[in-house]
Amino acid sequence: MNNLSMDRVTMADATPEVGITVRLSDASVGDRGVIVDVRADLDGKDHGVDVEELQRRLLEFGFVEGARIEVIHEGAIGHDPIAVRLDDMRVALRRRDAGEVIVLLDRP
Amino acid sequence: MSQAALSPARVALVGNPNSGKTALFNALTGGRAKVANYAGVTVERKEGVVTTVTGRTIHVLDLPGTYSLRARSPDEVVTRDAVLGQLAGETPPDVIVCVADATNLRLVLRLILELKKVGRPLVLALNMFDIAQRQGLRIDLEGLSREIGAPIVTTVATRKRGIEELVAQIDATTLAAATLDAQTWREPDAGEIRDAHREAQRLMKAYVRPPERPDTLTGKVDSVLLHPVWGLVILLGLLLVMFQAVFTGATPLMDLIDAAMTGLGGLVAQVLPEGLLRSLIVDGIVAGVGSVLVFLPQILILFFFIIMLEDSGYMARAAFLMDKIMGGAGLHGRAFIPLLSSFACAIPGIMSTRVIDNKRDRLTTILVAPLMTCSARIPVYTLIIGAVIPHRTVGGIFSLQGLVMFGLYAAGILSALGVSFVMRRFFWRGMSEPFMMELPTYKKPDPTNVARNLLMRGQIFMSRAGRIILPLMVLVWFLSTFPYAPAGATEPAIDYSFAGMIGHFIQPALAPIGFNWQMSVALVPGMAAREVAVAALGTVYAVGDAEAATGGLSARLAAQWSLASGLSFLAWYVFAPQCVATLGVVKRETNSWLWPAVMFGYMITLAYLAALIVYQVTVALGGG
Numbered sequence: 151m152n153n154l155s156m157d158r159v160t161m162a163d164a165t166p167e168v169g170i171t172v173r174l175s176d177a178s179v180g181d182r183g184v185i186v187d188v189r190a191d192l193d194g195k196d197h198g199v200d201v202e203e204l205q206r207r208l209l210e211f212g213f214v215e216g217a218r219i220e221v222i223h224e225g226a227i228g229h230d231p232i233a234v235r236l237d238d239m240r241v242a243l244r245r246r247d248a249g250e251v252i253v254l255l256d257r258p
Numbered sequence: 259m260s261q262a263a264l265s266p267a268r269v270a271l272v273g274n275p276n277s278g279k280t281a282l283f284n285a286l287t288g289g290r291a292k293v294a295n296y297a298g299v300t301v302e303r304k305e306g307v308v309t310t311v312t313g314r315t316i317h318v319l320d321l322p323g324t325y326s327l328r329a330r331s332p333d334e335v336v337t338r339d340a341v342l343g344q345l346a347g348e349t350p351p352d353v354i355v356c357v358a359d360a361t362n363l364r365l366v367l368r369l370i371l372e373l374k375k376v377g378r379p380l381v382l383a384l385n386m387f388d389i390a391q392r393q394g395l396r397i398d399l400e401g402l403s404r405e406i407g408a409p410i411v412t413t414v415a416t417r418k419r420g421i422e423e424l425v426a427q428i429d430a431t432t433l434a435a436a437t438l439d440a441q442t443w444r445e446p447d448a449g450e451i452r453d454a455h456r457e458a459q460r461l462m463k464a465y466v467r468p469p470e471r472p473d474t475l476t477g478k479v480d481s482v483l484l485h486p487v488w489g490l491v492i493l494l495g496l497l498l499v500m501f502q503a504v505f506t507g508a509t510p511l512m513d514l515i516d517a518a519m520t521g522l523g524g525l526v527a528q529v530l531p532e533g534l535l536r537s538l539i540v541d542g543i544v545a546g547v548g549s550v551l552v553f554l555p556q557i558l559i560l561f562f563f564i565i566m567l568e569d570s571g572y573m574a575r576a577a578f579l580m581d582k583i584m585g586g587a588g589l590h591g592r593a594f595i596p597l598l599s600s601f602a603c604a605i606p607g608i609m610s611t612r613v614i615d616n617k618r619d620r621l622t623t624i625l626v627a628p629l630m631t632c633s634a635r636i637p638v639y640t641l642i643i644g645a646v647i648p649h650r651t652v653g654g655i656f657s658l659q660g661l662v663m664f665g666l667y668a669a670g671i672l673s674a675l676g677v678s679f680v681m682r683r684f685f686w687r688g689m690s691e692p693f694m695m696e697l698p699t700y701k702k703p704d705p706t707n708v709a710r711n712l713l714m715r716g717q718i719f720m721s722r723a724g725r726i727i728l729p730l731m732v733l734v735w736f737l738s739t740f741p742y743a744p745a746g747a748t749e750p751a752i753d754y755s756f757a758g759m760i761g762h763f764i765q766p767a768l769a770p771i772g773f774n775w776q777m778s779v780a781l782v783p784g785m786a787a788r789e790v791a792v793a794a795l796g797t798v799y800a801v802g803d804a805e806a807a808t809g810g811l812s813a814r815l816a817a818q819w820s821l822a823s824g825l826s827f828l829a830w831y832v833f834a835p836q837c838v839a840t841l842g843v844v845k846r847e848t849n850s851w852l853w854p855a856v857m858f859g860y861m862i863t864l865a866y867l868a869a870l871i872v873y874q875v876t877v878a879l880g881g882g
């Protein structure tokens with residue numbers, strides 16, 4: 151899914167317990183970590199609402215800095231949508247709308 | 259007792275979706291509102307009454323669930339308006355009862371912080387406490403209550419535990435609240451939402467100890483049911499089993515009802531003298547209404563499956579699995595549950611589209627919902643399939659008739675996707691709104707809830723037969739009987755009746771799609787509701803065929819309809835907008851006559867085209 155395997159290798163030696171950060175939209179099943187940022191950047195994608203509104207919706211749903219997150223399932227076609235474990239909840243969302251959520255992975 | 263103690267109080271149930279508000283409402287008021295294990299079941303406000311032990315009346319308001327008061331979709335607007343008292347002529351509730359799922363507190367704690375700003379006294383109902391206890395979840399109720407400044411009552415809504423305590427607490431809270439705080443709520447921005455989350459997180463850390471035995475079942479089940487490949491296979495398999503069961507499982511019971519109806523007709527025929535009254539009862543009422551009542555077992559089997567899916571928590575999983583396909587057709591992710599509810603009936607399906615925020619996403623879903631095969635089509639499909647499709651087994655286990663039924667359902671689903679695709683592609687371009695959906699933990703369906711829902715469905719079906727079909731059948735009988743045939747008539751008497759005239763008048767327009775005049779005339783009362791067409795056929799054929807009154811309607815049709823006409827009638831009913839109540843609901847939900855008109859127009863066009871193609875092709879292949 152993502153092109154981060156290179157980073158993972160290089161990061162692994164330096165800080166074994168601090169992983170690398172990925173956008174939730176690029177995460178694969180099994181990735182787990184902590185949300186470190188929920189942004190409202192213009193990403194050139196059409197979400198049907200503006201980015202500030204998308205950010206507020208993500209926050210209200212519990213995608214907030216400090217929350218533990220794990221990608222647990224994904225759809226068959228194009229690995230989309232994804233289901234995540236977000237603290238005590240399970241939430242499904244589309245990858246298109248997950249790009250603003252930045253996750254610090256546990257594993258290097 | 260003081261005056262205040264006797265004046266009625268008003269409370270509103272507010273909370274996250276799927277926290278058990280409606281279950282609590284039912285427990286409090288003895289109501290029968292719909293409860294199911296997915297987010298977005300309740301889309302309307304509903305009021306009920308409970309009386310305290312002191313004889314005071316409390317008006318309870320059940321509301322749609324929400325994650326914040328910052329309403330975005332029409333159902334959340336209902337909640338916000340009720341909480342803030344923004345509707346014309348309405349004041350805010352005296353007490354807000356926040357209903358929380360005790361096993362999932364983080365989001366609701368943030369909502370509570372928002373609710374506190376409304377300035378009304380708050381009571382927290384910690385629901386699903388049975389599950390919390392089973393998991394060994396420890397909550398410091400006293401500490402939490404002190405911090406949020408609201409009394410806490412633990413409840414188990416489905417077992418009616420904690421209800422008396424909750425009522426007593428509501429009563430006490432309304433009396434204690436001498437001065438109300440000012441309403442200071444306004445839409446929070448991102449920073450304020452974050453701050454509230456931080457506060458909620460602090461409360462969680464301080465007062466809630468993580469469960470000793472967390473639920474592991476949901477994860478295990480999901481690893482199978484949400485598997486990219488097996489998940490889809492199981493979903494398809496489930497649907498296939500459901501339609502097979504509807505078709506084959508009901509047969510013994512249906513035969514029983516059919517025999518009872520025939521027996522009843524025979525009995526009436528023996529008791530009553532030959533004449534108009536006997537004809538009205540035997541041909542009009544028993545043959546007409548009876549031909550629809552026969553389908554009660556099928557309707558109940560279908561609803562049994564749907565209720566089990568809804569109550570177990572599978573619905574949200576099915577929506578997850580289908581999301582990519584639906585998104586490809588331009589449908590919003592939240593459209594899945596309204597569309598699946600439309601298998602029962604398009605009317606609640608269309609109403610549940612209120613959970614969709616965006617107007618265009620919502621309209622698209624409303625317009626395609628009636629293409630999903632509603633339960634009123636079952637009588638039509640079953641009757642015609644039974645009459646024209648041979649009774650054979652395919653591949654050892656599947657009945658050919660069941661497969662045709664499955665095909666008709668598939669045709670409905672595919673056409674809904676197709677129509678939505680065309681709409682989004684050519685009329686309403688642009689992306690649909692973000693889609694986030696909670697996947698609830700699985701629960702064992704509650705047998706009383708299932709039984710109660712089934713009973714209610716049965717009642718609705720029977721009362722439709724009584725209120726709509728019965729009077730219409732008297733009318734159809736009248737039209738098929740009068741005027742009498744002239745002396746020395748050569749054709750059957752019914753050809754000279756009003757029904758015959760109407761049928762012969764419409765039939766030329768329907769000749770290209772292979773409808774005979776009886777089918778044509780059945781379409782007219784069939785506008786009221788789809789299954790009425792079956793009743794009308796029952797009556798028209800019974801009156802027209804009074805001498806040779808042997809065998810049921812299906813046998814008569816088998817003898818008189820060609821395969822091409824039967825298939826054409828089926829194709830017609832996949833698309834035909836034959837239900838005024840649906841058109842009425844579309845008018846109400848969209849607040850305009852334009853959309854019901856658009857719906858009627860496109861559906862009837864598709865119906866005619868589909869029937870035309872099916873008829874002409876079947877005739878060309880030698881099935882005429």
Ligand SMILES: Nc1nc2c(ncn2[C@@H]2O[C@H](COP(=O)(O)OP(=O)(O)OP(=O)(O)O)[C@@H](O)[C@H]2O)c(=O)[nH]1
Nearest residue numbers: 276277278279280281294298299300323386414415
């Ligand atoms: N074990 C247990 N299950 C419960 C309890 N209360 C509700 N449920 C179940 O939780 C699910 C949700 O209940 P609802 O009453 O429909 O929830 P709601 O808050 O009205 O949901 P929305 O209308 O969608 O906002 C159903 O499957 C109920 O059977 C409870 O106290 N214990």
Ligand SMILES: [Mg+2]
Nearest residue numbers: 279280299300
């Ligand atoms: Mg509800």
